[in-house]
Amino acid sequence: MKADNRLHFGVSILETSLPWLLENHSPLRDCLLTLRHQSEQGLQRSNQRGWHSQDDLFNSDDPLIQQLSQQVFEVGTQLIRHAEKFPADEKVLLSSMWANINDFGAWNAPHAHLPCEWSGVVYIDVNENPQSAGGGIHDGDILFFDPITVGAPYRPATTVSYTPKIGSMYVFPSYLMHMVAPHFEEKPRISVAFNFRIARNIEAIAR
C-alpha cells in the first residue's frame, strides 16, 4: 500500500486510496442513499443541513458496507501502526463509523474527534473538480486547522484544504480540528467517517 504522510503544521495527515472503493463507489452510493431514505432521522453533530447516519454503520447487514468496514479497519490500522511506530500486532479498534450525505449548501462546522486517538474519512461520491470561491479553497473541500492558530509570521497559513477524490482516504489525529466547506451542487457529497481507538489506552483506563 502506498500512502502519503503530509506534515502540515508538523501534524500527520495520512492519505491513501482504496482501489476496492473506487470500483464499488456507485453501488455504495446507492446503498447509503437508500439507508438515508429508510432512516427516520440522522444524528446532529458537526453537520449543518447534511445527514449524519448512526455511529455504528459497521453493524449494518449490507455486504457492501461490511466490506467497506473491513477495508477501513485494515488500511486504517496499518496507517496508524506506521505513524505511531507501533509493533505489527498493536491492537487498534474501529470504534465508530458513520455516513455523511451533504446536499446543496450543506457543510460541517469546525470540530475534533476527542477522546479518540485517530480519525479519518473515505470518499464515496464527490465532485472531483469543484469551483473555487477564491483563496484556494474549493466547494466541498475538507479544511484542517493548525493546532497553534497564530499564522504568519510565526507559523504557516492557519488552515490547509484538500479537494477529495472518490476512493481516497485521509487518516489524522483525532485532536486535529477540521471542517467541510459547503458545496453548491444538486448531486450530494457522500463520505464515510470513522474513529479509531488504541486498545491499550482504553484498557489502562478500564483497570
Ligand SMILES: [Fe+2]
Ligand atoms: Fe470530523
